[in-house]
Amino acid sequence: MANMTMAIPDELHSKMRKHSEIKWAEVARQTFQEKINILEAEKEPLRAYAYKRLVEEGDDAEKLFKF
DSSP states (O other), X not given: OOOOOOOOOHHHHHHHHTOTTSOHHHHHHHXXXXXXXXXXXXXXXXXXXXXXXXXXXXXXXXXXGOO
16 A cells, blocks of 8 residues: 655644544545546546436445446
8 A cells, every 4th residue: 555645734733633533544545535436437427427326315435336
C-alpha cells in the first residue's frame, strides 16, 4: 500500500484532533475511493445512472459494480 502526505488547514486539524476515536486515514481512503468510483462511472453512462440511483436511494455504492 502506498503512503501519501497531505496538508490541511490548521483549524481543520485542530477539530480533527478533538475526535481521536476516528481513523482519519480510513475516512480519507474511503472518500478517495468514492471519488474514483464517480469519475469512473461518468465514463460509462449506464454505470453513471446506476451509481446516481444507488446514491440517491442510500444504498451501498459498492453494489453498482456487481452487475
